[in-house]
Amino acid sequence: MALTEQQQRAYVASQAADARLNVELQTEDMVLNIGPQHPATHGTLRVVARLDGEQVVWADVVCGYMHRGYEKLTEVRTYPQITTLVNRIDWLSSFANEVPFILAAEKLMEIEAPPRAQYIRTILFELARIANITLFIGTMGADLGAITPVFYAFRDRERILNQIEAVTGGRFHPNFDRIGGLKDDLPRGWIDETKNAMVRVREFCDELEELLMGNEIFQARTRGIGVIPSDIGLSYGLSGANIRASGIDWDLRRDQDLPLAWKDLDWKVWTHPDGDSFARFWVRLQETREASKMVDQMLDGLPAGSIQAKVPRIIKVPAGEAWVHTENPLGEMGYYVVSQGGLGPFRCKIRSASFNNVSVLPWLLRGAYVPDIITILASLYFILGDIDR
């Protein structure tokens, strides 16, 4: 693989340091195999690292243990059936996966969901984000040896899942988004319950900020570990909090015009200049808090009216090509839909965030120490279904 000058310098320096250490300790290279079944990989990802002493000199990522061939399957499904598939890509924020696909189909059909449906979509999108990132905040602590946060995270995530379940009937796979609108309206009493849950989310964020971020050990384990410069990150296609933690002020919720409610809200895109594991954790925590505020605003400004635009009973999407991407909890998720006027897409390229986010690992792990592998894996935050599709 070709290296940038910066990479080469870092590599040569690490090699020189290793050589000195080798002479001192007379160590030999050893291959450390992490996974496919390993708690730090949160699923079935395998990392093969060649170690020199405690330091990684070369690393490779082996994925595909969960490849389900969704791109092939979409070619033999109808548009309404595909939401069931895409639910299972990033299973921690399933509703967020449905939205860009439905938007791509709507873009080709040149229809738009009514304002109320747009708001409810965005609310559920942000709830999915909170549920997803809450788990990250917990497991990041657990991966670094702090066992308490993960219990707090599961406790508070349950409230969000309850709210999602109350609307959609599913905790994990809502399958709720429809072309032109939504399956159903919000149930009675849901708005107040959700507002209470949002208060709890903010309390959870405050709690975890004190519990983890102020912790000396946590800081020592994360600060300066796994630094991704912004140009490298962009070139690898890192997105979401991973790239915002490298100082790139880019959020697809703000930076594009989609028929969703984000454009009406008052909110802030959080960035951090450091680019290390701590920055990624910090950005995600701020985003969770910001998302809870966004949900509050949307619940206050929820428009009345229909939740379904008029669509034909049998959905045929006119011929054309559309690319729609959104800012999902893990980063940029997009669908490139090629339609030839049939019941299902001719080709659907699924661009998932984790695939690109993880592709930086061989570069990033080089020169890291063994315990830092865990920190880096945890801080990049990937979902296996999102890598393998």
Add this chain to the structure above:
Amino acid sequence: MSSADTEEQQQDQTSPADEARRRLLDELKGALGDAVIGEHVQGGDLWIRVPAGEWRRTAETCKSLGFTYFDFLSGIDWMPSAPNPEDAETLSVEPEADAEEAPDAEEAAEAEAEHEAEPQPSEAGTVAAFETAQPEPESGWTTGVAGGETRFQVFARFHSPTRKMGVTVKADLDDESPSVASIHEIYFGAEWHERETWEMYGFAFPGHPDLRHIYLPGEFEGYPLRKDFPLLAREVKPWPGLVDVEDLPPAEEARQDAVINAAQEDNAGEQSEGGS
């Protein structure tokens, strides 16, 4: 943006987003010259098509124009697999009125119609028969926006976080031995995407350092996302969902309908009481 906005307002025919893409297209054409052989601007998005030989230079140009973010790289196989829209119309046997009563049956029937247009293993026999059933390349396949002349196309998307727009770049590849230069040195993320595209479509990427399987086992043969690669699930079971539904005995069906109707009436009553 303020100066750009005033310019855009003068253009009444197209949206400001499209207008920004047109300016970007001019910029790309200025940098690439004659290499832009196809273009398309629609719905606030931009497509260009370049010859396969210019693929690498196009990527370099895009990066130098500020498109530093790598979205994805993949392929398209334009060989038709599903029936074209006209066939679907003629094969649709259910009249529209029936759809009111049984939407699922209608959908399934149409879906079945779509499938039946493909040769089934029992009818067509083998994969070879399936392949020969495909029209010849010269018969003019439908290709997507920005045009295309060959069966295979490689396409990639680059985005600019600062300019807040992206561009889809396509290139036609040779039918027999599809091959295009690797761009992993320009966009590091392309390394994995090229591995995936090589695995799924069989495109060669000269210059790629490590072209090996990424998802599938190393001994896997064939290129799964090519249209002539049969989907085994479909060979075994024509349409998942349709064959699972067996007709209920009439008495049981009537009983279930009654239960569903009663539940719906209950719901309707509750809704009107709730008043929202």
